[in-house]
Amino acid sequence: MELTQLKYFQALARHKNFTQAAKSILVSQSALSRSIAKLEQELGTTLLSRHGKETELTEAGEKFLFHVDRVLREMEVARQEIKMDNGGEGTVSVSFLHSLGDTYLPLILSRFHARYPHVGIKLNQQNSAVMSEEIMEGDTDICLCSMLNGDDIAWMYLWSEELFLVVPDSHPLAQRETVRLEEIDGEPFITLKTEYNLRQQVNQLLDLAESQPQVIFEGDEVHNLISLVAAKLGVSLLPHIPCTEQMGVSYIPVSFPACKRAVGIAWNTRRPLTPAAICFQQFTINYFRDHQDAE
Template sequence: MSTQPSPASSAEPSTAADWATALTPRLAHFVAVARHEHVTRAAYDLGVPQSTLSRSLSRLEADLGVALLARHGRTVSLTPAGRTFLASAERALAAVEQAAESVRSDADPATGKVAFGFLHTLGWETVPSLIRAFRAEHPRVRFALVQNYGAAMLERLRAGELDLCLTSPVPDAADLVARRLDEQRLSLVVPDDHPLAARRRVRLAEVAGEPFVTLEPGYGMRRILESLCAEAGFRPRIAFEGEEAETIRGLVAAGLGVALLPPPAIARPGVHELTVTAPRAVREIGLAWSAGRPDTAPVAAFKEFLLSRRGRLLG
């Protein structure tokens, strides 16, 4: 091996991406030779022909434009540039090995990870119950849990940050796959001292003149409220907006308006919940995932588990 690099070819890398593409396959070769200080032993250790290893090292030096190794008989030693490059090459390979181990671990059928998103209103009881039931058969599968409103979860799904999410309304988009799992009845929530508090049922049109407390635009429940009010023949007058259903109930209890909400996790003092008889007030709960993205074994198992609970997701 020459101690000087051969002239760079006309295809010399010109961008960071080009450099990474050119250098990455040769880093392991260089590190092995540097550790053994012997090309033949390094080739044997790597399981590649010595000629292949020698060509790889020559091309690496040509790309960099510096000599990394000096030959001494049958052995080699690092040049000053080679010592500098070795430290960075070892860090780069360690990072790749760590990343590979991480993705292998996440995909492991027994101990892998599922990134799972769900609505805040499903976090108190529904999701913990689902995970408990699933882990009865898959006790070592890990979960990264994300609570958010529907539109934000779908964006994270598209970005690859989530594997699956429970959301409402059920999305209809070409880049997503969605399956309806269940529906949840919605109630009109009024303060305890409201004239309707003595009743059990109400038509939504009866509160057309009332101020509404609701979730912010972008939340599925906000779209459902506006759609149901339009079906009842009016546009809701929004008095207050919030980000969380139980906060909305607190605002109703304070007499700041009425609200249309899914059932509470626990009974909230200061409010009364009425069944809405017209229009039919429900929200569909669906499971969504990215179209065309392959599932790891733990994701596939959890998806199958959730789909098997169609019609009884909410207990």
């Protein structure tokens, strides 16, 4: 079985017509027909039902196409990775959640740049709603975000991020090892605006705990929220941001409910990724997969 046979079969499965498929891969209809017949002979089964020049996949053909698509996709990814490893250039546009700019993102970028110094990265910090629009419109290649919904959006889990109760050092709960969210019922609460996915998750966690703190501020920047907590204006529920304890805040683990959010990588399945974007996508997925395996 040859790679060319798989490409021919994929083209015919997509077009369902010998004439159109042959034109798309720049071969004669007779050459395409011979290739498909040889493939079916090698597999010992019929892959296509023929109705003149029109075709329809059999059940075996549907199953085979699933694996063919996967093989050819992996081959293209491998080709692009090798190209980048050999000094290939390009630029990838990456959008990310506000809270990731201080945590995993700098680590990923530094390691990616060390591996692929010729690949440029255009960064864009946005909330989840805007990222969904950007990825659908093709304004960004890759998003590092909580789960995005959309017919043409693929999202893959990368890691879980714990959320902590953030309080001023002088707060009565500051010295506790753990807290329950019900303990902040009625407290002044500082949080992100409602369009942020993290805010929506925080609301769900508070509802689960039957806790109703009083929202006194809704903002866009995590550092601003922490600054207001440090100013003793209220408490918040956020992922840990490195080096912010020196501002005079404490991060307290929450015992109930379990406060974690899933962070993953998203891209548009309808728009082919550039070689640079494929390179960044695969590097990031492999980085977290290897990190989890090591644990």
